[in-house]
Amino acid sequence: MSRLTMFALFALMAGLIHNAASAQSSTPLPTSATQRAFSQGRSDLSIWFPVKSQEQAQAFWQGDGTQFLTSGTLLIEDKVFGASLELLSDIVGLFRLGVGVTAAVAEKSDSANAAEVAEASEAITRLADSGGTVRVTASLPLLFRAAPAFNSTWAVILGVAGGTEAPGRGGFLEDPAVTGQAGIELFYQRTGLENRISFQFGANARYYAFNKTYGDKAGIGQTAGFLLVPRLGLILLENTRIDLLWRPVRSDAFESLGKLAVTVQQVAR
Secondary structure, X not given: OOHHHXXXXXXXXXXXXXXXXXXXXOOOOOOOOOOOXXXXXXXXXXXXXXXXXXXXXXXXXXXXXXXXXXXEEEEEEOOEEEEEEEEXXXXXXXXXXXXXXXXXXXXXXXXXXXXXXXXXXXXXXXXXXXXOXXXXXXXXXEEEEEXXXXXEEEEEEEEEEEEEEOOOOOOOOOOOEEEEEEEEEEEEEEEOOOOOEEEEEEEEEEEEEEOHHHHHHOOOOOOEEEEEEEEEEEEEOOOEEEEEEEOOEEOHHHOOOOOEEEEEEEEOO
16 A cells, blocks of 8 residues: 555545534544543543543543544654544443554565565554554543643543454464553643644553564564653644654564654544
């Protein structure tokens, strides 16, 4: 799949997300626990563990009921290009659950094993981004601090996820490639007076575990890894976000990842 094709797919995703959002009357949902601004100044949301009931979870995530095509994200880094789409999300108890898919394509070199190297790079990118081609996520807010006088918000989110990929050979049920991850992320967001431009800082620390099948697919002889990823974000018109990612701390499993990446995200409203 070429980069031009990936751009076309992302444009299509953005159109689908826009059209899906136009048919919904609810307020915008976060694309994930780490990628949206939160409602501000709610007196019924405490600072620590602000969500203690499903009603508060719906207030925190600004939505109720199942939402479809909630976000699409484009990832750009050195020699690797990716795109992801959250297909649906819902509030279940205290958690926000999401189901999504991810694709990646790497530039191929002229070496004899170029295809294997590219496949490994793509698998590592999918692992770091979401945990595989297909993923299920769950998010729970731990801290929420709004400062309406400054139009700003602090938040700390706990997130867990599971992912999978079909193996390159053989049946999926015979030897599935599966992953799991758990992480915590800190946010600070400052919004303009008219909510058209926002600036966001975040830092995500995440631990990954995966089976040997996925490790072999990614070309690494390990079954666990760690990433620390600070980021700076610019949010435009409340539904388009551009992030600069930095990966200063990473375990050996993610050594092949670039230290810098850019993401562009379209969020349903």
